[in-house]
Amino acid sequence: MAVYTHVEPDDLAALVAKYDIGTVVSCKGIAEGVENSNFLLETTGGRFILTLYEKRVSEGDLPFFVDLLNHLASQSCPVPAMIRDRSGVAIQQISGRAACVIQFLPGISLTQPTPAQCEAAGAALGTMHRALEAYAGARANSMGHDHWRGVAEATGDLDVVLPGLQSIVDDELAYLDTHWPTDLPAHVIHADLFPDNVLMLGDRVTGLIDFYFAASDFRAYDLVITHASWAFSADGKHCDPARAGALMRGYAREITLSDAEVAALPLLARGASLRFLLTRAHDWVHTPADALVTRKDPSPFLARLQRYSAADAASLFAAR
């Protein structure tokens, strides 16, 4: 749910006039993306998403995102390319914000994916990873393993969020610091491919969206983020073997993981669970109760952390 910034019709008309996309027909704020203001813009030339970047996306990162998305689009990945105006400029200014006019993609975000949809999502992730292996761009992962201790400390007393959480997190940070791998295959990854960032029509993936956490990290870490967000019950307590197996099967069609990657999956998944547990706990504490952004409950990622820590966790990653 996110429309923070108002756009004046005259400013919008001036922006659209820079592009070869005709004139404005309609522009409606949409409840999509928690970080930015998004509008569904219709012109006489087609439909587009107009995104105004709010404080969480650094304007300095925008050229990276433009380049990344245009690379992926050129490799036939279903990602929303950022459109360039007649002068070749993709990053504009409107209403005091950096803004981009972005390709519109069909499809609907799922909330309860079926195994067949999980398989399609796994395959789409794998296809994207193949397109990213040779991609020259890079971006430090500000939400990666090195930063989790800092997020925990910035949150304050974690027992305020969930009783007993502080010692669980302290133990987990110590464990991950000791065991986190250093030499797995890495490139730019999406790093946030939850179901709400995948558009589908039936069992077909029509869009991978919201790349604003994309950064350089292990490809297997991207896979476990997708696993954690697609294969579990809403409370995080139950991993559905059918959905998890289908996701892994779809991914395996495109990417053959190394033995070291396979062995690391449970550990990486503990890390992914901790990452979302910590950022949600941080936002839970620091988001004012009257903010327009909906705070997300951290506890389902504590449940995932515990599931991925169990002795049989490797079995959750078997392709079926």
Next chain:
Amino acid sequence: MAVYTHVEPDDLAALVAKYDIGTVVSCKGIAEGVENSNFLLETTGGRFILTLYEKRVSEGDLPFFVDLLNHLASQSCPVPAMIRDRSGVAIQQISGRAACVIQFLPGISLTQPTPAQCEAAGAALGTMHRALEAYAGARANSMGHDHWRGVAEATGDLDVVLPGLQSIVDDELAYLDTHWPTDLPAHVIHADLFPDNVLMLGDRVTGLIDFYFAASDFRAYDLVITHASWAFSADGKHCDPARAGALMRGYAREITLSDAEVAALPLLARGASLRFLLTRAHDWVHTPADALVTRKDPSPFLARLQRYSAADAASLFAAR
């Protein structure tokens, strides 16, 4: 800002299958309408608004709105008709809510209308009133003059909202009870034609929307609501003669007010100001600070009430 209810893709596909509008291509929650959940629905057959009715719109009133909008659409007024499915049904059920698939209209809501846009809005209001003169439907105005005292009492101590407001409201209610007219031309009116309920492209009105306050009342009362919301500065303290005059000129092209109506305009405008002052004060007190709905400041309507109470208020309604 309003998307309260989630729609499952399978439920959406089943709903769309009832209509001759093809299959779903996209469905995005839009930040429009404070009372309902609204989605911009694209199908292979076109674009539509899908509205799910939340608690403020009574399901029992929906047949009235369907009939009203279809009457106005048949009279070439630019209103969003509610589409009927293959069985002739317009009011559906989805996600536990009554819902309608509604015609999509082009255009953008204004926030700072120019005099030319005010003239177009006045003319569109007048055209709609001509189409409503012979309309047989009726609906009691639950936000009309008879109900203002009840809203004030349900709000509690008005001095909590604005110091001194209680005695101002008490005096105004007494004055309006004594002077409120009884025999002006009346029919169904929009009753909430603020700029955000009018879609425009340039100086052309392309849509009159959000009829969920439509009810039977004086047509001149509809005109003063439009006057109060189109011709004033944001703080309500300044009525712009150019915008007000243009609005009245546009309306006068379609409707010739009687002498009694012209004489009543300042009084009716005091009533309109009090209506929005009271409902905003009520919502200010009763809306939780953490609600997703943005509370609206009541004080600009106190400023309008004072402006419309001045000795020279009749001059604000001169067509220019």
